Amino acid sequence: MLKFDYHNHPQAHRTDLHYCENVLQPWADKAREVGITDFALTDHDRYKAGFSFDEVKKFQEANPDLNIRAGIELDNDPETSADGKKWVEKHYDELDFILGSVHFVKDFPFDHPHYIAEYDKYDINELYKEYYKLIQSTAESGLVDSLAHLDLIKIFKFFPTEDLSALYDETLDIINARNLSMEISTAGFRKPIGEQYPHFDLIKKAKEKGISFTIASDAHTAADLGKNYDKLEAILKEFDITEVAVYEKHKKIMASPYQ
Ligand SMILES: [Zn+2]
Numbered sequence: 001m002l003k004f005d006y007h008n009h010p011q012a013h014r015t016d017l018h019y020c021e022n023v024l025q026p027w028a029d030k031a032r033e034v035g036i037t038d039f040a041l042t043d044h045d046r047y048k049a050g051f052s053f054d055e056v057k058k059f060q061e062a063n064p065d066l067n068i069r070a071g072i073e074l075d076n077d078p079e080t081s082a083d084g085k086k087w088v089e090k091h092y093d094e095l096d097f098i099l100g101s102v103h104f105v106k107d108f109p110f111d112h113p114h115y116i117a118e119y120d121k122y123d124i125n126e127l128y129k130e131y132y133k134l135i136q137s138t139a140e141s142g143l144v145d146s147l148a149h150l151d152l153i154k155i156f157k158f159f160p161t162e163d164l165s166a167l168y169d170e171t172l173d174i175i176n177a178r179n180l181s182m183e184i185s186t187a188g189f190r191k192p193i194g195e196q197y198p199h200f201d202l203i204k205k206a207k208e209k210g211i212s213f214t215i216a217s218d219a220h221t222a223a224d225l226g227k228n229y230d231k232l233e234a235i236l237k238e239f240d241i242t243e244v245a246v247y248e249k250h251k252k253i254m255a256s257p258y259q
């Protein structure tokens with residue numbers, strides 16, 4: 001089994017859930033149960049009001065056998081991300097790990113089933129191109145350590161009709177030039193796409209370029225921590241990925257993910 005999980009949402013998209021023992025402790029309990037020894041709390045920047053460095057510290061001290069990282073998932077929400085960015089800049093040195101994400105193209109949240117009709121208004125190739133340009137600017141922001149779910153835009157199985165491999169190469173080269181990591185996530189197994197993020201072709205390209213990987217479940221409930229990690233383990237084996245990145249105060253440490 002694999003022992004790292006660097007994308008988790010204790011707040012589960014709820015504005016009323018503030019970090020406290022009741023919200024956090026189930027994650028440590030579940031981590032021990034499934035053999036996760038090192039994991040990051042990465043709630044969305046739009047819920048930062050419920051985040052507390054004091055509560056994270058208490059949580060870490062109560063669970064000294066685990067490496068628990070203070071993190072956040074910073075995205076491009078047109079309403080909240082400017083504030084989120086400011087907050088991240090202010091607290092950068094207190095955070096261990098920052099995930100960079102794109103959840104909006106043409107200002108609609110493309111990964112939300114409620115907005116699926118929006119896709120009909122646009123050329124899918126244009127959406128993909130905008131998406132990867134936004135990923136690129138996220139990578140260039142200087143604020144993120146790893147890029148989350150790099151091909152999230154495939155979530156509802158809308159695929160480009162043009163060959164975008166040059167754009168993928170350009171995106172991975174930016175990630176590589178900045179020594180950032182790329183996430184391999186099992187979240188897609190719980191979604192219509194039914195496979196990991198990102199696609200094997202992107203994992204293969206990234207591996208060839210020497211890009212480091214973080215691994216994650218993107219759990220929104222403690223029960224999903226390390227979910228589908230048997231499938232993730234098979235993917236790491238397939239691509240001969242023997243070390244992945246963990247982070248402490250943004251310092252990348254390469255380590256074997258195996259227990
Ligand atoms: Zn996300």
Ligand SMILES: [Zn+2]
Pocket residue numbers: 007009073218
């Ligand atoms: Zn997430």
